[in-house]
Amino acid sequence: MIDLLIIGSGPAGLSAAVYAKRSNLDVMVAEKEFLxxxxxxxxxxxxxxxxxxxxxxxxLGESFRxxxxxxxxxxxxxxxxxxxxxxxxxxxEFYGGxxxxxxxxxxxGGTVPRSLNVPGEQELAGRGVSSCVVCDGxxxxxxxxxxxxxxxxALDSALYLADMCKKVYLIHWxxxxxxxHVTLEKLRERDNVEIIRNAAVKTIxxxxxxxxxxxxxxxxxxxxxxxxxxxxxxxxxxxKDIVRLDAYGYxxxxxxxxxxxxxxxxxxxxxxxxxxxxxxxxxxGANAVFSAIAYLKANE
Ligand SMILES: Cc1cc2nc3c(=O)[nH]c(=O)nc-3n(C[C@H](O)[C@H](O)[C@H](O)COP(=O)(O)OP(=O)(O)OC[C@H]3O[C@@H](n4cnc5c(N)ncnc54)[C@H](O)[C@@H]3O)c2cc1C
Numbered sequence: 001m002i003d004l005l006i007i008g009s010g011p012a013g014l015s016a017a018v019y020a021k022r023s024n025l026d027v028m029v030a031e032k033e034f035l036x037x038x039x040x041x042x043x044x045x046x047x048x049x050x051x052x053x054x055x056x057x058x059x060l061g062e063s064f065r066x067x068x069x070x071x072x073x074x075x076x077x078x079x080x081x082x083x084x085x086x087x088x089x090x091x092x093e094f095y096g097g098x099x100x101x102x103x104x105x106x107x108x109g110g111t112v113p114r115s116l117n118v119p120g121e122q123e124l125a126g127r128g129v130s131s132c133v134v135c136d137g138x139x140x141x142x143x144x145x146x147x148x149x150x151x152x153x154a155l156d157s158a159l160y161l162a163d164m165c166k167k168v169y170l171i172h173w174x175x176x177x178x179x180x181h182v183t184l185e186k187l188r189e190r191d192n193v194e195i196i197r198n199a200a201v202k203t204i205x206x207x208x209x210x211x212x213x214x215x216x217x218x219x220x221x222x223x224x225x226x227x228x229x230x231x232x233x234x235x236x237x238x239x240k241d242i243v244r245l246d247a248y249g250y251x252x253x254x255x256x257x258x259x260x261x262x263x264x265x266x267x268x269x270x271x272x273x274x275x276x277x278x279x280x281x282x283x284x285g286a287n288a289v290f291s292a293i294a295y296l297k298a299n300e
Contacts, residue, residue: 010038012268127212
């Protein structure tokens with residue numbers, strides 16, 4: 001049985017890994033994606049994390065990971081599918097049946113992109129439907145794309161795509177956008193961007209790949225790709241019977257990252273907090289490890 005299992009390799013999980021390793025804990029990081037760095041990989045440019053001016057989220061995430069790897073943090077690739085108490089700790093089962101036992105857990109599973117819940121979305125996921133312009137945008141050079149959403153991520157994504165696509169539709173179900181008005185102005189100045197308000201996506205059409213979308217206002221838009229930028233929800237289905245959640249599904253925890261379950265800590269976007277950013281995720285990683293160490297000492 002190891003001292004600490006960290007679930008998730010985003011900024012919170014990688015920060016926890018660095019603190020745990022430097023505290024000489026017998027630690028392991030479990031991650032759904034091989035060589036993951038969390039959702040920051042999808043950020044076009046990160047200018048608000050100290051020291052990262054001008055960097056892309058991909059570059060920053062890689063530097064986080066490199067730091068943990070230099071300290072020889074062990075990684076396990078697999079999705080945790082169940083977590084149960086075991087004598088002296090926790091038993092985590094992974095997709096495929098492998099089991100890891102640890103005296104403590106830091107759950108840093110982050111959030112998952114929200115779904116549009118429309119016909120065609122599931123069927124065409126990865127075949128024209130995406131949530132990450134940085135990852136998939138370059139596949140649509142000189143093609144037509146649509147971005148759905150009204151916040152900063154949607155506006156930034158549309159601007160990013162406007163530099164490479166023949167045409168970009170920005171679709172928002174309300175009249176007003178929540179995102180930065182400077183970005184919105186830049187989008188308005190682009191000849192290849194069409195902003196559509198007061199309309200939502202009704203269906204995503206195509207047999208093998210996306211060919212068009214139908215909007216609630218009746219318009220049919222021929223597109224090659226559709227990018228969802230409508231926010232995200234906490235990925236807490238796995239832990240809902242272990243710890244207390246708030247009404248939105250986030251794990252209840254304060255700055256010390258302790259949850260309602262002994263020896264089970266939480267870090268990053270998946271916990272209750274006001275601001276979900278890299279800086280707060282990284283801080284949580286450090287705090288969670290210090291709480292785990294205090295718990296381990298008290299239960300030696
Ligand atoms: C497009 C975009 C742009 C952004 N731009 C900025 C920005 O400019 N500045 C900023 O500060 N923040 C930005 N953010 C927010 C920032 O990315 C998050 O606050 C941060 O990534 C949270 O880190 P985290 O470690 O809590 O979670 P995540 O980064 O979500 O990482 C969680 C990890 O856990 C893994 N995981 C989940 N469940 C399991 C499981 N059951 N088993 C194994 N692994 C699991 C996931 O696969 C993922 O890799 C942006 C986010 C997005 C989507």
